[in-house]
Amino acid sequence: SQQGEEDPQALSIQEGENATMNCSYKTSINNLQWYRQNSGRGLVHLILIRSNEREKHSGRLRVTLDTSKKSSSLLITASRAADTASYFCATDGYGNKLVFGAGTILRVKS
Amino acid sequence: DAEITQSPRHKITETGRQVTLACHQTWNHNNMFWYRQDLGHGLRLIHYSYGVQDTNKGEVSDGYSVSRSNTEDLPLTLESAASSQTSVYFCASAKNTDTQYFGPGTRLTVL
Numbered sequence: 001s002q003q004g005e006e007d008p009q010a011l012s013i014q015e016g017e018n019a020t021m022n023c024s025y026k027t028s029i030n031n032l033q034w035y036r037q038n039s040g041r042g043l044v045h046l047i048l049i050r051s052n053e054r055e056k057h058s059g060r061l062r063v064t065l066d067t068s069k070k071s072s073s074l075l076i077t078a079s080r081a082a083d084t085a086s087y088f089c090a091t092d093g094y095g096n097k098l099v100f101g102a103g104t105i106l107r108v109k110s
Numbered sequence: 111d112a113e114i115t116q117s118p119r120h121k122i123t124e125t126g127r128q129v130t131l132a133c134h135q136t137w138n139h140n141n142m143f144w145y146r147q148d149l150g151h152g153l154r155l156i157h158y159s160y161g162v163q164d165t166n167k168g169e170v171s172d173g174y175s176v177s178r179s180n181t182e183d184l185p186l187t188l189e190s191a192a193s194s195q196t197s198v199y200f201c202a203s204a205k206n207t208d209t210q211y212f213g214p215g216t217r218l219t220v221l
Contacts (some may be wrong), residue, residue, distance in 0.1 A: 030207065042200055043153070060166030088152060092207050097143070097168070102152040 004091055006104040014109050019076040023089030024069075026107045029094050032065055034074050035039040037103070046074075046087075081110040112137040112197055116201050116213040129188040131200030131216050139211075141204040142184040144168075144176060146197040147215075153200065159184055191220045 007022045023032070031050045035043040049056045049065045049072065056063045060100050062075040076083055090098040114135040123129050135142065140161045145153040155168030157176040165176050173195060175187045188195055198217050202210040 033209070035212075040215075042208075042214050043202075044212070045209045048208055090210075097154070097155055097158060098210060100145075100153040102150060 005011040006087070006101045008104060010101070010107070012107045012109065013079055015079060015081055017079055017108075019079050019083070019106055019108070021074045021087050021099060021106070023072045023074070025072075025089075025091045026070065027091075028068050029067075032063075032092075033090045033098065034061075034063060034072075035088045035090060035100075037088065039085070043088065076106075079106075079108045081108050084108045114169070114201060114203055114211055114213040115198075116216050118216060119214065120217045122219045122221065123191050125191060125193060127191050129191050129218065131186045131188075131199055131201075131218070133184050133186065133213060133214075134140075134182055135201075135211070136182065137203055137211065138181055139203035139205050139206070140181065141206070141210075142178070143202045143210065144174070144184065144186045145200045145202065146170065147200060148197050155184065156199075157184075159172040188218075190217075193220050196220045 005024050013019055031048050033048045034046045036046050037043045047058045047063050049063050060077045065072045084107050086103045088100050088103045090100045117132045141160045144156040147153050154170045156174050159165050159178040196219050198215050200215050201213040204210040
């Protein structure tokens with residue numbers, strides 16, 4: 001069973017708009033990570049937020065974590081066509097292993 | 111630069127054949143992982159290793175095996191390939207429980 005579940009499954013926006021993706025998980029975690037996957041490629045790490053953090057920024061990315069609701073969100077501001085990809089959250093609720101959600105497919109139209 | 115590579119990138123095989131997918135990393139990471147990715151399922155963990163001679167089963171380990179004889183390599187073997195094992199396979203490595211670094215993937219088709 002998957003620990004993380006992303007929402008929405010797919011998102012289509014115009015270039016310049018913000019994109020928000022959500023992730024819910026089931027068990028206690030030490031950290032939650034977000035990864036990006038371009039079509040036909042491997043996953044690339046974007047950002048990690050620890051369980052004692054509530055918000056973290058990296059460039060145009062903003063991640064929030066609410067451990068009471070077991071949820072996280074990834075905000076991409078001022079989106080670009082190059083942001084078109086699948087985005088996955090991953091949690092470490094099972095020891096050193098990461099458990100990935102099914103992902104959100106983001107399409108940014110130029 | 112350190113990297114993680116997978117070979118082959120594409121493989122077509124027949125049902126019942128043994129297949130081995132290679133994964134090689136030059137980061138000297140202790141932790142290595144194999145995942146499969148299927149539409150609608152995200153990534154599912156097949157096997158993982160925390161160091162030389164250490165191997166562990168993941169969520170979907172049936173029909174797969176791994177061995178870890180050195181730090182750099184974690185080959186994945188399909189003992190007797192089945193059509194249900196048609197998938198894209200990703201290898202990853204990590205220093206600890208944080209960032210995992212993924213290879214480019216191997217697309218396997220079992221006919």
